[in-house]
Amino acid sequence: MAICLKCKLQSKLVLSFLLMILMISGLTFFVTYHEVKNQIKDIIRSDLMNKANIIAMSINGDLHESLNPGDEGTEGYKQIQDILSNARERTDSITYIYTMRRTSTGVEFVVDADLGKGTPGEETYIGYNYDDTTPELLLGFEHPDADREFATDNWGTFLSGYAPIKNSKGENVGLVGIDMRSDDVIKKQNFIGYTMFFMVGIAILIACLIIWLFSATIKKDIKKLNQAAEKISTGDMDVTIDVKRSDEIGELAESFSRMAASLKIMMHIQKKKK
Amino acid sequence: MSSTSEKIISVSVHYLGPATKNFYDYLAKEYMKTGFDKVGPTQVKEVIKWARPLSCLFIGKEKTEKMVSEIEQTASQAN
Numbered sequence: 001m002a003i004c005l006k007c008k009l010q011s012k013l014v015l016s017f018l019l020m021i022l023m024i025s026g027l028t029f030f031v032t033y034h035e036v037k038n039q040i041k042d043i044i045r046s047d048l049m050n051k052a053n054i055i056a057m058s059i060n061g062d063l064h065e066s067l068n069p070g071d072e073g074t075e076g077y078k079q080i081q082d083i084l085s086n087a088r089e090r091t092d093s094i095t096y097i098y099t100m101r102r103t104s105t106g107v108e109f110v111v112d113a114d115l116g117k118g119t120p121g122e123e124t125y126i127g128y129n130y131d132d133t134t135p136e137l138l139l140g141f142e143h144p145d146a147d148r149e150f151a152t153d154n155w156g157t158f159l160s161g162y163a164p165i166k167n168s169k170g171e172n173v174g175l176v177g178i179d180m181r182s183d184d185v186i187k188k189q190n191f192i193g194y195t196m197f198f199m200v201g202i203a204i205l206i207a208c209l210i211i212w213l214f215s216a217t218i219k220k221d222i223k224k225l226n227q228a229a230e231k232i233s234t235g236d237m238d239v240t241i242d243v244k245r246s247d248e249i250g251e252l253a254e255s256f257s258r259m260a261a262s263l264k265i266m267m268h269i270q271k272k273k274k
Numbered sequence: 275m276s277s278t279s280e281k282i283i284s285v286s287v288h289y290l291g292p293a294t295k296n297f298y299d300y301l302a303k304e305y306m307k308t309g310f311d312k313v314g315p316t317q318v319k320e321v322i323k324w325a326r327p328l329s330c331l332f333i334g335k336e337k338t339e340k341m342v343s344e345i346e347q348t349a350s351q352a353n
Contacts, residue, residue: 258291264332265293
């Protein structure tokens with residue numbers, strides 16, 4: 001505070017405005033960023049749900065129901081696998097795409113888009129049990145849903161969307177699951193964060209520049225008034241104050257001019273009297 | 275103080291400042307040989323005749339012309 005009191009007027013103005021802008025924009029940034037992050041996650045969830053639902057609707061539920069362990073080489077399996085593979089090719093940022101069904105003990109994989117195409121060890125076969133179920137995955141057997149939070153399993157950390165597969169009777173006989181890596185979700189969230197941060201930074205810079213220019217004109221005019229006052233104090237009444245503004249500083253300059261004129265008049269009268 | 279002299283002062287004070295009254299008292303006494311308080315509407319032209327060169331010494335030509343035209347305007351409205 002003591003340091004600031006010693007500062008020049010221009011520095012004080014710029015500093016105080018800068019502090020004010022930083023506080024307002026900082027608060028706005030953090031509140032908005034948090035909200036935007038959640039909004040982006042919601043948009044991605046909704047997108048995953050919709051995509052899973054579209055894929056699920058194109059899968060023959062009766063065929064899916066009929067697949068048993070060891071049927072990985074059959075035409076029926078390949079038909080569903082092609083649907084999943086084609087869907088993934090058309091979709092950005094989808095890492096895994098698969099179908100599942102309920103069993104008496106839990107949930108098992110049925111068709112994997114990566115079987116025979118992906119990295120060995122990451123593929124799943126018909127009947128491969130899945131133990132890391134989330135509440136949203138289980139709800140996905142009833143209606144389209146997506147994970148509210150990132151879920152971690154043997155394949156990594158993902159945000160997943162699910163949609164039920166129906167047979168010809170309209171019964172839910174399985175689900176389509178699509179996984180998006182958490183890194184991709186975070187990348188999308190961060191992109192918005194960086195963009196906002198950049199824009200706030202630019203806005204602060206522009207505001208600082210405007211304040212700097214504004215305070216520079218005030219400083220310049222106050223300097224002119226100061227120089228005129230110095231001149232008058234030395235007895236030189238022949239001063240002209242070149243300040244053309246319509247604000248309080250302009251009014252001060254006008255008052256100053258009138259004072260100088262009055263002093264000149266009084267000195268002239270006194271001189272004539274002598 | 276006459277209403278004419280009051281009007282002249284009310285206009286001029288924006289240019290000459292607090293010594294306006296002294297300025298016109300001096301001007302009337304030295305050049306018009308009368309008291310400024312007694313100046314009437316018919317003497318406005320004479321006041322301007324003397325005020326113009328004298329105020330030029332203190333506030334410059336540009337401001338003087340502005341002040342004079344305002345005095346003329348106010349005087350003509352009063353008439």
